[in-house]
Ligand SMILES: C[S@@+](CC[C@H](N)C(=O)[O-])C[C@H]1O[C@@H](n2cnc3c(N)ncnc32)[C@H](O)[C@@H]1O
């Protein structure tokens with residue numbers, strides 16, 4: 216692993232190789248339809264350190280539709296940051312829906328909390344400040360949790376995705392979805408390693424390995440969609 220400070224300060228580029236097209240998409244179809252509190256939280260996050268880490272609003276739109284199609288009620292999220300994807304999920308599940316939200320950084324979550332409270336959805340959220348893996352291990356150990364989640368969103372340390380996947384596949388029900396963010400990593404996955412800045416190489420390597428592993432996993436059907444930084448949607452089939 217490279218120097219962790221350097222890695223944390225890395226910025227991913229946008230996938231679309233036309234800035235004009237990316238701007239067109241968000242200005243035409245995304246920002247005009249974004250919920251007011253999501254917009255306010257996104258704008259607040261822009262002024263927060265590492266403010267680029269929030270889930271892309273175009274990915275958010277797709278996730279909103281998936282949650283509604285699934286009638287998702289019980290979800291799990293790994294990687295909360297200031298809570299854009301968390302608030303989005305909370306807004307798209309019913310009043311008695313529940314989200315288990317895990318992040319090592321409670322401070323960032325607290326930046327988003329006033330927006331979550333204002334939206335009246337805090338009661339749906341169980342925020343756990345912890346590395347995700349031991350929490351997932353604990354959840355998997357309790358048989359009453361197995362196959363009970365409708366949706367899992369994974370947007371944390373990219374090199375742990377397959378460790379998360381092995382646990383989450385047991386927690387998500389057959390027919391439920393697991394969505395992995397940043398799987399195209401701004402397009403770096405197709406760049407020769409030597410052309411990628413050293414700081415981005417561990418992310419590129421992790422994304423390539425995840426894409427290969429998910430493509431080989433016949434417990435799920437997959438769609439690697441080029442929204443945001445790449446969102447791989449997996450439907451559990453076995
Ligand atoms: C890309 S950000 C998440 C963005 C978030 N989904 C949003 O919409 O704003 C990644 C988050 O993963 C968290 N993280 C990194 N490693 C983690 C781990 N091992 N367990 C849990 N969270 C982790 C970081 O603290 C950070 O808040």
Ligand SMILES: O=c1cc(-c2ccc(O)cc2)oc2c(O)c(O)ccc12
Pocket residue numbers: 222223224225226227267268269270271370371372373396397444
């Ligand atoms: O620039 C980033 C960095 C991350 C990141 C770095 C280190 C971790 O342990 C977790 C996440 O994640 C990002 C991300 O998910 C994104 O959509 C854009 C940029 C970054």
